Amino acid sequence: MQQETDPTVQSKMTPDESAEDSVAVGALAVTGVLFVLFVAGVYAYATYGGPFVNRLSGELGEVIAARGVTAQEAGQTDDAIRAYQLALQKGFSEPRQKYWTQIRLAEVLLQTDQYTEASEYAREAIAFDNTDSKLHYVLTASLWQAKHLDEALAATDAWLDLVRPKGGRPLEDALWYRGMIYMDLGQRDIALEVFLEGARLDPKDRSSYHAAAILHDLGRDKEAIALLDAYIPSATDARAELAKKLRDAIGTPGPSN
Numbered sequence: 001m002q003q004e005t006d007p008t009v010q011s012k013m014t015p016d017e018s019a020e021d022s023v024a025v026g027a028l029a030v031t032g033v034l035f036v037l038f039v040a041g042v043y044a045y046a047t048y049g050g051p052f053v054n055r056l057s058g059e060l061g062e063v064i065a066a067r068g069v070t071a072q073e074a075g076q077t078d079d080a081i082r083a084y085q086l087a088l089q090k091g092f093s094e095p096r097q098k099y100w101t102q103i104r105l106a107e108v109l110l111q112t113d114q115y116t117e118a119s120e121y122a123r124e125a126i127a128f129d130n131t132d133s134k135l136h137y138v139l140t141a142s143l144w145q146a147k148h149l150d151e152a153l154a155a156t157d158a159w160l161d162l163v164r165p166k167g168g169r170p171l172e173d174a175l176w177y178r179g180m181i182y183m184d185l186g187q188r189d190i191a192l193e194v195f196l197e198g199a200r201l202d203p204k205d206r207s208s209y210h211a212a213a214i215l216h217d218l219g220r221d222k223e224a225i226a227l228l229d230a231y232i233p234s235a236t237d238a239r240a241e242l243a244k245k246l247r248d249a250i251g252t253p254g255p256s257n
Contacts, residue, residue, distance in 0.1 A: 061090035065101045072108055080108050099128045106138045115146035126158075133163055133170040140177050144184075153181050172198050172205045179210060188214060203230035209239045213246060221250050 068083030084105035092098040102125035109118035122139035130136075136159035143152035156178040163170040175198035182191035192214045198207030208231040215224040228247045235243055 061087045061092040061101075062094075062097050064090060065092075065097065065104075068101070069104065072104065077108050077112055081105065081112070084108070095128065099125050102128075103132070103135055103138070106135070106142070110138055110142050110145075113145070115142045118142040119146065119148070119151075130158065131162065133159070133174075136162060137170075137173060137177075140174070144177060144181055147184075149181055149185050153178070153185070156181065167201065172201055172207065175201070176205070176207050176210075179207060183210075192218075199227055199231075203227070204234040205231075206237065206239055209235070209243045209246075212243070216246060216250060225250055 064083050065087035068080045068087060071077075071083055072080035084101050087101055088098065088105070092101070102121045106118045106121040106125065109115075109121065119139055119142035122135055122142060125132075125135055126139060136155065140152055140155040140159055143149075143155055156174055159174045160171070160178070163174055175194055179191045179194035179198065182188070182194060192211060195207040195211035195214065198205050199211050208227045212224040212227040212231070215221070215227070225247065228243055228250075232240065232243050232247060
C-alpha cells in the first residue's frame with residue numbers, strides 16, 4: 001500500500017525553513033563528495049604520486065636540455081649554458097641524458113674559456129662513463145688551459161689508457177696535449193719523446209712541428225728537417241707558417257748537424 005503524505009506535517013514548515021533544509025542537505029552532499037575525492041586523492045598520490053612527480057621532473061630536465069642543444073647549434077652559447085645548467089638542476093628520468101648534457105655543457109664552457117667550470121662538469125661525466133675520448137679531451141684541455149698542470153697530466157694518463165688500444169687521431173691528440181703539458185712543466189726532454197711518438201704515428205700531425213722545434217734548439221737539425229719536410233706539405237693550421245719559417249731558418253745543416 002502506498003503511504004500517503006500527512007498534509008499537516010507539510011503545513012508546519014515555512015517556505016524559508018524548507019529552503020534552509022535544502023541548502024543544508026546540499027552542503028552535506030558536497031562535503032561528502034569533497035571528502036571522498038580527498039581520500040581518493042591521498043590514495044592516488046601515495047600509490048602513484050611520487051613516481052609521477054619524479055617522472056615529470058625528469059622530463060622537464062630533458063625538455064630544457066633540448067632547448068640548450070637548439071641554442072648551442074644556433075651559436076647562442078650563453079643561452080645554451082643557462083639551459084644546460086637548469087636542466088641539470090631539474091634532473092632527468094634517464095641517467096644517460098644527464099651524462100650527455102654534462103658533456104655538452106663542458107664542451108661549450110671550454111669553447112667560451114670557462115675552463116674551471118668545464119673541467120668540473122667533465123669530471124662528473126667521466127665518473128659516470130669514462131669511455132668517451134672526446135670527454136677526456138675536454139677535461140685535459142680545460143685543466144691545461146686553467147694551468148692546473150699536474151691534474152692535466154694525470155688526465156692524459158686516463159685518456160691514453162683509453163685510446164692506445166685503438167690508436168688513430170684520438171691517440172695523436174692525447175700525445176700532443178701530453179707533450180704540451182710537459183713543456184709547460186719545464187720538462188722538455190720528456191716532451192720531445194712524447195712529440196716524437198706522435199710524429200711516428202702520423203708525420204703530418206702537429207706533434208711533428210713541436211718535436212722539430214725542440215730538436216732544432218738542441219742542435220739536431222737533420223732530424224728537425226726530416227720532420228718538417230714531412231709535416232709542411234700537408235699542414236693547414238697556424239703552425240704551417242711557423243713550420244715554414246723554422247725550415248727556412250735551419251736552411252741546409254752543416255756536416256756536424
